[in-house]
Amino acid sequence: MEDALKHLLDCDESGRGATLESLAGALSHTRKHAAEILGQLRGRGLAVAAGDTHHLTEDGRLYALQVVRTHRLYETWLACTTSTPAADWHREAHKAEHHLQAAEVDSMADRLNNPRFDPHGDPIPTRDGRLPKRALTSLASWTDGIAAHIAHIEDEPESIFRQAEALGFAPGTRIDDSRHLADGSIECRVEGRRLIISATVATLIHVTGAGPEDTEEVGLIRLSDLPVGGDAVVHGLAPSCIGPERRRLLDLGVVPGTRIRCEFASPFGTPRSYAIRGALIALRDYQAERILIHPPGP
């Protein structure tokens, strides 16, 4: 039933009406089953029918928003306090949204300092049921050459989301020098590396323009690309570095302005040891990839 409410909310928000077919498709159930659920919703005063389409009542909308709030808060909680892989967030939250009580959700929100966005960049409905609308553009239709910030990454379908996640994308990641290629994929520069984003992945990614205050830092590279023996200055942590991992790096003193030097590598190439603030710290490759640095001067 929660899933049906979410579908109706989606349809109401986007302005298209939900039909019996669309609901059956969203729930992957038969039409008969979908009709039963709609009947239950109408019976509880959560939905009304208008011709062929179905809409939420005000009560239904609040209820649906509460479900969405639970889902997105739970995802945030997973991302910030556990190390659940990003690809599992959606599935775990989908299970949790059915049994978490409103009071539990509110106390979770308090502990997380009332976050506004979930780790995919979706806004989290507030306690009193408000959900702001944002104007986002798909990366696929973004103008070439204009800097963009990733604002949201759709987490379904999971297999494509995994690809986006493997590229190290997270809300806040900056994309520069983008250029559409003939096959619809996009070539661009992300955190000091040139990447090609396939057309299917690009449709999952929504971006906004870079604000006026953040001008591009020319020539940033990742710490993992620093050669052994190289000196550098830390620019910051990539937005995809979250949760315990991020806190740990900050605690070690990996903050903007810190001088860092790659001392030596282990026999297998990773981890490598870095001199940071007088200490010798070993970092694995995936950690060093998320630290942006100004490369050594000439």
Add this chain to the structure above:
Amino acid sequence: MKSPEEVLKHAEELRWQLPQNLHDRIAESIHGEAARIAGRSITRRGGNRRLAWQQKLDRILTNPWTAFPIMVSVLGAILWITIVGANVPSAMLATLLVDQGHALLADWFVAAGAPAWLRGLVVDGMYLATAWVVAVMLPPMAIFFPCFTLLEDFGFLPRVAFNLDRIFQKAGAHGKQALTMAMGLGCNAAGVVATRIIDSPRERLIAILTNNFSLCNGRWPTQILMASVFIGTLAPKGWGSSIAALSVLLVALLGFGFALLTSWMLARTVLRGEATSFSLELPPYRPPNFWRTLYNSLIDRTLIVLWRAVVFALPAGAVIWLCANIPVGDASLAAWFIHLTDPLAWTMGLTGVILLAYIVAIPANEIVVPTILMLTVLVTGTSGGEGAGVMFEADNETVRAILTAGGWTTLTAVCLMLFSLCHNPCSTTLYTIYRETRSVKWTAVSALLPLVMGIALCAIVAAIWRFLA
């Protein structure tokens, strides 16, 4: 003038206009500001560059060509020092506590006119088990752990963790697990305590749950005895001891493989969502403080672990003696149990005697072999034992004679070696795991996981062996 409601509403609207990663940016700038303040007010003596000889040493210790030979030879040297160095004090303690102490105590009980059952329970059961554990356990631990701590203080061990981290990363674990596993070679309980050096919760739990796959010094004697009595004798003349040593090494390596495999399984299933963050500091090399290290490792590791072992060995000794001496119908409790479990044990390539020995020897692996010998003599009725419920040890030839009379084959020895590697941790270790994790669930997992693996492994090996034979 706006009403409070309007102000709140306005604030709420503005809130959504802030950049998405505001919290991260604030945290970052707080850390950055703290670093700037610290940088302004602290003056460092000397340069920031590390000392040249330290750099050179680091390069040698982490070079792909030199790192592995150095690590292997250091571990080999420590094991050699431990085994050779522990031989003499272990033999002395055994003479003192097991031979003389046992006889002396028995005489006192006779002189005091104590009934036979009381003498059996206290002297043959409780005292003997405890004396055995102390004699086998104390000398190796008193040598192994200080050596380890010295290397740790010098700064060598963090480099080992650094070199091996890649392997453990593949298994979802932490490079420092290499150290806790090496520590487990001395004693699993100490290895579990040592996992405190891993500060990421998931990797620490993995290290705790898999430490049992390091053959501890209570199990080395079983391995060595089985290898030399049954496997070494299969080899051509003159090669016996080398083959025996090789087979023990093979079992130890198998344990290392199982630890990695289990780590990998745990990290991908039940521990998938546990918090994790990697960090490993490589401290500068410094000369260790010899006497303080010696004192600390004796007190912290050796004595605490020894005390727990003694606490658990006392009741175990009583249980062993009672098993062998309480008659049920026309046979002792032990004989009934052995008779009933023989078919089950057969499918695992073992015997009922071994199963009973492992159940009563949960407190300490050191007494498995003496218990097996005592029970075999009890059941088969061959001569050579010290009496029902009295554990004893013998030279290799006598052991072979007793065990062959008990129906043992090479398969039994191989399966016993595997089962000794792969079974539940001793009660000292289990208690330590509970203390460290504060969780009944993880303690149960740590007990059942290797046990189930061991039973399956032995059953598979026995089935294949019998199919081929």
